[in-house]
Ligand code: 2HA
């Protein structure tokens with residue numbers, strides 16, 4: 660099969676286009692990665708080539724050794740992915756140490772995988788281990804409202820989680836583990852990758868102050884849906900705070916406990932504190 664005919668590639672392209680139309684990907688902002696299944700890589704092997712050199716990832720992900728990933732290209736624009744996927748995304752293979760990668764398909768007009776490759780791979784490794792291999796997608800975007808909140812709220816997991824949960828009843832059901840926050844850091848390197856992957860051990864969402872958000876999930880629908888839900892909640896909070904510094908009423912800790920019971924989710928008590 661041709662790479663572009665594969666369902667996982669079509670799902671990847673669709674997410675890029677949907678994300679662009681949400682206004683989360685100005686210029687070359689954001690990046691996406693997918694850990695490819697064995698049967699999926701077999702189905703497209705006719706188009707893979709093994710002639711490009713190994714290059715350093717910039718970090719070590721031994722638990723992903725030998726695996727294949729579909730990733731966006733560094734400096735490439737999400738809005739162009741649907742028009743010319745082969746020039747804007749690529750498939751990489753990792754070597755047996757989990758320290759090097761090579762491009763086996765794509766980026767036909769030149770380029771490198773995403774500048775956030777260390778964060779993507781470290782997050783994918785953490786999630787692979789934590790979910791018994793279920794989680795395959797890591798998505799980074801620049802959604803306006805969540806970024807705006809990082810100038811206003813204390814950069815604490817428990818504050819962001821609680822405020823976002825309060826903005827829509829579905830939120831604690833969609834992200835019952837909460838969200839993590841990293842203070843401002845230089846993007847693109849190993850240091851921010853380590854900080855983010857630490858949060859990903861506990862959460863499916865990590866917010867980068869004054870920059871954007873990382874989400875992880877089993878598939879494209881769940882991961883895009885998670886980004887969408889968190890950002891929608893942030894938009895409501897921005898509106899509420901813009902109207903008035905105080906809420907007249909909200910969802911209470913008791914309400915959250917009732918919701919948890921009926922929806923059969925566990926909501927950690929650390930987020931149900933009295934204010
Ligand atoms: O330009 O979003 O974090 C891609 C990015 C870097």
Ligand code: ZN
Pocket residue numbers: 688689799800801846870871
């Ligand atoms: Zn970014």
